[in-house]
Amino acid sequence: MFSTISLIAALAGLIACSSSATSCSSPEYLTYEKFGAKGDGVTDDFPAIIATHEAANEQGLPVKATDGKTYYIGNTIGTAIVRTDVDFGTAKFIIDDSNVSVEDRGKNIFQIESSLEPITVEGIGALKRDQKNIGKTFPGRCLVEVVNDNQKVYIRYGLNQNNGTGQKEFFIVDKDGNIDPSTALVWDYAGVTKMVAYPIDEKQLVVKGGIFTTIANQAPSKYTYYGRGIAVRRSNVRIENVKHYVEGELDHGAPYSGFMAFNTVADIVVSNCLYTAHKTYVTIGSAGKPVSMGSYDIGANGCVNAVWENCSQTTDINDNKYWGLFGSNFCKALTMDNVAFSRFDAHQGVRNVNLKNSKFGYMGVQMVGFGTMLIDNCEIHRSSVVALRSDYGSSWEGELIVKNCKLIVPKGSKEVTLLSGSNTGKHDFGYTCYLPERYDIENLVIDDSAVTDKNYKGPNIFGTFNRNVKDKDLIPYIAKGVVNLKNVTVASGKPLGVSLNPDMFKDYTINISE
Numbered sequence: 001m002f003s004t005i006s007l008i009a010a011l012a013g014l015i016a017c018s019s020s021a022t023s024c025s026s027p028e029y030l031t032y033e034k035f036g037a038k039g040d041g042v043t044d045d046f047p048a049i050i051a052t053h054e055a056a057n058e059q060g061l062p063v064k065a066t067d068g069k070t071y072y073i074g075n076t077i078g079t080a081i082v083r084t085d086v087d088f089g090t091a092k093f094i095i096d097d098s099n100v101s102v103e104d105r106g107k108n109i110f111q112i113e114s115s116l117e118p119i120t121v122e123g124i125g126a127l128k129r130d131q132k133n134i135g136k137t138f139p140g141r142c143l144v145e146v147v148n149d150n151q152k153v154y155i156r157y158g159l160n161q162n163n164g165t166g167q168k169e170f171f172i173v174d175k176d177g178n179i180d181p182s183t184a185l186v187w188d189y190a191g192v193t194k195m196v197a198y199p200i201d202e203k204q205l206v207v208k209g210g211i212f213t214t215i216a217n218q219a220p221s222k223y224t225y226y227g228r229g230i231a232v233r234r235s236n237v238r239i240e241n242v243k244h245y246v247e248g249e250l251d252h253g254a255p256y257s258g259f260m261a262f263n264t265v266a267d268i269v270v271s272n273c274l275y276t277a278h279k280t281y282v283t284i285g286s287a288g289k290p291v292s293m294g295s296y297d298i299g300a301n302g303c304v305n306a307v308w309e310n311c312s313q314t315t316d317i318n319d320n321k322y323w324g325l326f327g328s329n330f331c332k333a334l335t336m337d338n339v340a341f342s343r344f345d346a347h348q349g350v351r352n353v354n355l356k357n358s359k360f361g362y363m364g365v366q367m368v369g370f371g372t373m374l375i376d377n378c379e380i381h382r383s384s385v386v387a388l389r390s391d392y393g394s395s396w397e398g399e400l401i402v403k404n405c406k407l408i409v410p411k412g413s414k415e416v417t418l419l420s421g422s423n424t425g426k427h428d429f430g431y432t433c434y435l436p437e438r439y440d441i442e443n444l445v446i447d448d449s450a451v452t453d454k455n456y457k458g459p460n461i462f463g464t465f466n467r468n469v470k471d472k473d474l475i476p477y478i479a480k481g482v483v484n485l486k487n488v489t490v491a492s493g494k495p496l497g498v499s500l501n502p503d504m505f506k507d508y509t510i511n512i513s514e
Helices: 004-019 046-059
Strands: 040-044 070-073 080-082 086-096 110-112 142-153 165-173 194-199 205-215 230-232 237-240 243-247 260-271 281-284 290-293 298-309 326-329 331-337 340-356 359-376 384-388 396-408 417-420 438-447 460-462 481-490 508-513
Touching (some): 046 080, 142 298, 165 298, 230 237, 326 331, 384 396, 396 417
Parallel strands (some): 110 230, 230 260, 481 508
Antiparallel strands (some): 142 165, 281 290
């Protein structure tokens, strides 16, 4: 049903349609103007936008914005629900967050949804890691969320410490309950407190075009997250040629959860999109001390089988005044191809990642998780090729493969590593921590020419991770495996070592070849 605001806008659109010389009986698509939008950059067009998409959803018609128009979106409460294709074209959208109410800040402007209802799955008592079938049938392919709230994982350490979250993950099943191997289970579940299957639409929904400008909020720098973007809550979606800019940032502001926010979705393609990093602010973390805080312009949570291709950002990927661009939790099978982002970040676990033909800026590649991380033909501007996040135990259970890459070490760096991380052994993260069982590095150029520290003796394969490793009770990892090095070049000419803390890695076999 239409809201009161939407109904008024819809009636206005019908009146405009009936008075037009052009027939409105069977349109191929709907426009915002037919529902009362002005597109003058001043009038709040959000009620008309909401009404347009409501009508489009009911009629099964796509929506097309009018090229050359500028749609202003103020502080009207609501969300435009999108269930049909959208072509924003070259139209501009001004999202003015300078005076948004507290009640409305978390709502998104557009929310892409499915008309398919989720399915509650009953009778699952336990699950095993890498289990091939869950013993249930479904109407078709589904994205499944499984939760065991009786087991806490990702118990965060540090200035943003917390008590963890219920053990959970997302995976794809076919109609016979077979689990897609690329999304295989990473945990054993002694019990299941929740399992929901989200049917994956067979028809792809396409959203393309549009030039969006966010006028940033002026709220205090606290963890009061804003939405106010494009939320994707439907699987099998393609987004292309969307541009996002940010204006009006002050010396303070609240963070955003992502201009594009993907949550509990599968089979996503994002192509040729432009993003903007937000300023970094300082707030007080949960430990009661100052901590850096910012916004990811892309947020992915429970996102499976997703691709970002030919995407970039407006801000310099090495300008540390701005926060990193991409952040994720509980994702699997992520691919980035030909992107230029200041950061790839996987907080609460990722399984299977492919980064290729890309550039990553001053925040580099940060993650914890499982499976295979492949980095191919990438340029990374950081003092380590991969940084395992210390607030989640610096754990990677699986293999890392780095091929044809270049590590450009920034000025001021003192330690250069192929793999960095830290774990004191004194914190319970809710799981056993691992270091990779296999680390393959082939055709890597380490440009450490900017390192001027007089104590620098050359790069190392591993960081220190734990300086107290000689105390066997403080060894926080299962750390054993194979490192294969082939054609690693160091600009400074200094030798490649194992670690400043070599005892930590005595159970690794290191093979070096030209």
